[in-house]
Amino acid sequence: MGSKNKLKRFRENETFSNVYQPTRDELVNAAFQLKGNWNSKVFKNNYPLVLELGCGKGEYTIELAKRYPNKNFIGIDIKGARFWRGAKTAIEEGIPNAAFLRTQIELIDHAFGQNEVDEIWITFPDPQIKYKRTKHRMTNATFLERYKSILKPEGVVHLKTDSEFMHGYTLGLLHGAGHEVQYANHNVYKQEGSPAEVTEIQTYYEGQYLEKNKAITYIRFKIK
Numbered sequence: 001m002g003s004k005n006k007l008k009r010f011r012e013n014e015t016f017s018n019v020y021q022p023t024r025d026e027l028v029n030a031a032f033q034l035k036g037n038w039n040s041k042v043f044k045n046n047y048p049l050v051l052e053l054g055c056g057k058g059e060y061t062i063e064l065a066k067r068y069p070n071k072n073f074i075g076i077d078i079k080g081a082r083f084w085r086g087a088k089t090a091i092e093e094g095i096p097n098a099a100f101l102r103t104q105i106e107l108i109d110h111a112f113g114q115n116e117v118d119e120i121w122i123t124f125p126d127p128q129i130k131y132k133r134t135k136h137r138m139t140n141a142t143f144l145e146r147y148k149s150i151l152k153p154e155g156v157v158h159l160k161t162d163s164e165f166m167h168g169y170t171l172g173l174l175h176g177a178g179h180e181v182q183y184a185n186h187n188v189y190k191q192e193g194s195p196a197e198v199t200e201i202q203t204y205y206e207g208q209y210l211e212k213n214k215a216i217t218y219i220r221f222k223i224k
């Protein structure tokens with residue numbers, strides 16, 4: 001995408017009522033008013049709150065929001081020009097239970113309060129295979145601690161990825177640390193048993209992986 005187009009999207013994001021872009025300072029200095037208050041201040045109801053981390057264009061956020069009008073969805077990504085797509089769709093189609101937050105996932109526990117979140121979807125995260133990139137891997141022990149701090153005790157995490165490495169790494173880590181793996185499938189379109197929402201919604205990146213005949217994997221787990 002050209003830089004002119006990106007700028008246009010950034011400007012449009014500023015005008016969207018469903019886009020939230022706190023500064024890093026606001027988040028780390030605990031000045032972010034929505035922390036702990038997303039349902040009361042943004043959605044104005046008490047429905048379960050579901051996050052999509054690294055949402056890209058926000059396919060899961062939008063499609064799940066349409067399927068589950070009694071849940072609230074927030075797509076989170078650092079790249080505003082990407083989630084612009086989802087935010088615009090939500091506005092055009094009048095989807096009231098979808099919003100978008102621009103932040104680094106590293107700051108997630110500054111954007112949400114303890115026990116505020118019911119479910120987390122992680123969709124096609126960068127696997128960060130190199131050893132020195134481990135700290136950026138979105139299912140490492142530090143990230144799991146962050147997720148645990150914002151999830152309700154019964155809260156679950158969904159990981160969908162094309163990366164065999166990410167799938168195996170996450171399963172190994174979950175088993176090793178005694179977390180609860182509720183379901184795992186290493187080829188969701190070939191091996192039966194996946195929940196409908198795993199096989200009926202495809203993300204932008206997923207479409208590209210499917211064209212290359214890559215297996216898509218899925219894990220649902222609870223952090224102990």
Ligand SMILES: C[S@@+](CC[C@H](N)C(=O)[O-])C[C@H]1O[C@@H](n2cnc3c(N)ncnc32)[C@H](O)[C@@H]1O
Nearest residue numbers: 054055056077078079104105123124203204205
């Ligand atoms: C491979 S893309 C997948 C996007 C989308 N989920 C999909 O499947 O089409 C990974 C996304 O995660 C975002 N991302 C990566 N690391 C991040 C971080 N630390 N904080 C926020 N977003 C991040 C990137 O901007 C990118 O949009």
